[in-house]
Amino acid sequence: MGKILELHDLKREFRMGTEIVRALKGVSFEVTAGEFVTIMGSSGSGKTTLLNVLGCLDKPTSGVYQLDGVDISKLSRDELARLRNRKIGFVFQAYNLLARTSALENVELPLFYNSGLTAHDRRERAVKALEAVKLAERLDHMPNQLSGGQQQRVAIARALVNEPVMILADEATGNLDTRTSYEIMALLQELNQAGKTIVFVTHEPDIAAFSSRTVMLRDGKVIRDSKNENVRSARQALSELPVADDY
Amino acid sequence: MNFFNLIRIALRALQRNKLRAFLTMLGIIIGVGAVIAMVAIGQGSKQSIQDQLSSMGSNMITIRPNSNTSVGGGARLDATSLQTLKLDDIKAIEQQAKYITAVSPQVSGKGQAINGALNWPTSIQGVSPSYLDIRDWPLKDGVAFGDNDVKAASKVCLIGQTVVENLFSGGENPVGKTIRFNKIPFKIIGVLSEKGENAFGQDQDDIILAPYTTVQKRILAIPYIQNIFASAIDESSSTLATEEVSQILRTAHKLKTGDDDDFTVRTQAELINTFSSTSQLLTVLLAAIAGISLVVGGIGIMNIMYVSVTERTKEIGLRMSIGARGIDILLQFLIEAILISITGGLIGIALGITASKLITVFLSWPTLVSESSIVLSFIVCTVTGVFFGYYPAVKASRLDPIEALRYE
Numbered sequence: 001m002g003k004i005l006e007l008h009d010l011k012r013e014f015r016m017g018t019e020i021v022r023a024l025k026g027v028s029f030e031v032t033a034g035e036f037v038t039i040m041g042s043s044g045s046g047k048t049t050l051l052n053v054l055g056c057l058d059k060p061t062s063g064v065y066q067l068d069g070v071d072i073s074k075l076s077r078d079e080l081a082r083l084r085n086r087k088i089g090f091v092f093q094a095y096n097l098l099a100r101t102s103a104l105e106n107v108e109l110p111l112f113y114n115s116g117l118t119a120h121d122r123r124e125r126a127v128k129a130l131e132a133v134k135l136a137e138r139l140d141h142m143p144n145q146l147s148g149g150q151q152q153r154v155a156i157a158r159a160l161v162n163e164p165v166m167i168l169a170d171e172a173t174g175n176l177d178t179r180t181s182y183e184i185m186a187l188l189q190e191l192n193q194a195g196k197t198i199v200f201v202t203h204e205p206d207i208a209a210f211s212s213r214t215v216m217l218r219d220g221k222v223i224r225d226s227k228n229e230n231v232r233s234a235r236q237a238l239s240e241l242p243v244a245d246d247y
Numbered sequence: 248m249n250f251f252n253l254i255r256i257a258l259r260a261l262q263r264n265k266l267r268a269f270l271t272m273l274g275i276i277i278g279v280g281a282v283i284a285m286v287a288i289g290q291g292s293k294q295s296i297q298d299q300l301s302s303m304g305s306n307m308i309t310i311r312p313n314s315n316t317s318v319g320g321g322a323r324l325d326a327t328s329l330q331t332l333k334l335d336d337i338k339a340i341e342q343q344a345k346y347i348t349a350v351s352p353q354v355s356g357k358g359q360a361i362n363g364a365l366n367w368p369t370s371i372q373g374v375s376p377s378y379l380d381i382r383d384w385p386l387k388d389g390v391a392f393g394d395n396d397v398k399a400a401s402k403v404c405l406i407g408q409t410v411v412e413n414l415f416s417g418g419e420n421p422v423g424k425t426i427r428f429n430k431i432p433f434k435i436i437g438v439l440s441e442k443g444e445n446a447f448g449q450d451q452d453d454i455i456l457a458p459y460t461t462v463q464k465r466i467l468a469i470p471y472i473q474n475i476f477a478s479a480i481d482e483s484s485s486t487l488a489t490e491e492v493s494q495i496l497r498t499a500h501k502l503k504t505g506d507d508d509d510f511t512v513r514t515q516a517e518l519i520n521t522f523s524s525t526s527q528l529l530t531v532l533l534a535a536i537a538g539i540s541l542v543v544g545g546i547g548i549m550n551i552m553y554v555s556v557t558e559r560t561k562e563i564g565l566r567m568s569i570g571a572r573g574i575d576i577l578l579q580f581l582i583e584a585i586l587i588s589i590t591g592g593l594i595g596i597a598l599g600i601t602a603s604k605l606i607t608v609f610l611s612w613p614t615l616v617s618e619s620s621i622v623l624s625f626i627v628c629t630v631t632g633v634f635f636g637y638y639p640a641v642k643a644s645r646l647d648p649i650e651a652l653r654y655e
Binding site: 057058086100110 | 564568569574
């Protein structure tokens with residue numbers, strides 16, 4: 001299996017006035033294709049900084065970060081944008097869908113920044129991505145006509161549509177209730193089983209249990225990197241939830 | 248990034264905020280509409296003045312007496328009381344001038360015209376038969392008086408439409424009838440065609456034309472003439488004709504070199520120029536005022552685009568995170584601004600043309616929508632879009648995607 005992510009002694013420092021804040025103090029790990037990795041850590045652990053670097057939104061101060069074999073430290077802003085477009089699918093905590101824009105158009109959005117696709121291609125791929133998240137019958141719904149879970153599924157479809165090498169989720173279940181969270185995790189597990197590499201940043205241990213591997217950060221360093229031998233099935237967890245736990 | 252996609256993205260962004268886009272457009276719509284309507288009013292009045300002046304005969308040259316004495320103490324006289332123009336001057340011009348085709352003296356008097364029970368205050372103009380050619384004024388009915396009538400000082404006249412309306416009721420044919428002007432009977436031998444108001448708002452049809460000899464002897468009892476009307480060969484030679492006439496009259500009046508002229512020669516072309524430059528000034532003034540509103544509209548676009556960039560910071564962050572480059576964001580906002588101004592411009596042009604038509608219909612002001620004003624205002628509003636849309640667009644494109652995504 002090819003290596004999707006390679007981080008070697010990755011450091012990221014910020015200058016805050018006269019003080020230098022070292023958010024990442026030498027992070028190294030690798031992710032191979034088909035893995036489902038959760039990156040865990042409490043606030044201040046450097047989790048967000050790492051996410052920004054992994055997402056090619058930010059560049060490391062030093063160290064190596066290779067995404068699908070490309071060293072991003074030498075790339076310009078525009079090249080990074082292109083890389084984000086082709087290789088990464090973002091899923092955000094707050095969904096970040098465009099308001100007053102149909103689910104289909106929201107999913108099509110990344111394809112607009114990929115020239116060489118016809119309108120027909122765009123639509124076809126967006127429909128396929130929405131089918132993959134089981135929203136095929138809600139193509140023309142606006143975000144405000146969708147539930148939180150459905151909105152997040154639209155966001156996942158948007159992340160899938162450009163066929164990225166990695167889905168990068170940032171607290172993707174943070175705004176959802178337990179049942180819906182499990183539904184989203186079940187969906188991600190299915191996508192993972194279909195071969196998608198998923199990197200999921202969270203602070204909930206509960207969620208990490210669904211992944212195949214957990215990287216734990218503290219104070220800008222990896223303190224634990226462990227394979228999860230006993231992956232919990234989200235589908236099963238869902239069925240174990242009381243059917244009507246509200247009264 | 249394909250340009251077509253960018254236009255589509257910008258269009259969709261505008262569709263999402265139809266009301267805001269429309270309100271932004273409103274500034275441009277009103278600006279462009281105002282420019283076009285204002286210029287149309289200015290151009291229209293200029294055109295109508297020109298038409299009216301030309302209707303008086305564009306080759307026409309008028310010669311008025313002018314006091315050349317600047318002796319202090321004496322009362323200065325009204326031009327009609329000056330006696331410097333003589334019939335000999337007419338003869339001199341007729342014989343010597345090469346650039347003049349026709350010449351006619353003019354004397355005028357005011358009085359009451361009476362036909363039976365009807366009466367009307369009007370003026371009588373004493374002219375020679377060539378006057379009608381000079382003024383380019385055909386008869387509607389009857390015949391004109393000839394040189395014999397001038398020689399004999401016949402009591403015949405031609406009357407204008409206003410006089411016909413006031414002295415003859417119920418479609419009665421005036422030709423052959425006799426009216427009295429200041430108690431002197433005149434036989435009507437012809438009716439003048441309608442000429443309308445002149446550029447000064449005077450009714451040109453409120454007139455009675457008679458042989459100048461008749462008016463001189465029987466009404467005014469004067470031997471001199473008040474004005475001379477002449478016609479140049481064509482419009483372009485009117486300046487030459489003016490100089491020529493001046494020279495002939497100076498010789499006839501025995502003026503020495505250095506003496507001031509005791510007459511004034513005016514061409515219709517000069518008059519047209521004077522009025523045109525006045526209305527040109529009006530046009531520029533109106534256009535400037537309207538232009539200001541266009542600039543205000545542009546600033547409105549800039550304002551909205553700035554607000555829009557701030558309001559849509561998160562959207563910009565999202566677009567960047569899914570692969571939009573700085574230039575894509577810049578072009579998106581720029582195209583949005585340009586689309587707003589172009590659409591606004593097109594609507595404004597339609598509005599301006601409609602407004603001009605309505606002004607003509609309801610206020611009966613003459614308007615003339617010129618192509619140049621359409622083209623110019625269209626260019627201006629496109630430039631406005633680029634100019635005022637650029638800075639907000641640059642601001643948007645320079646946002647840090649991380650900051651933008653986190654923006655609430």
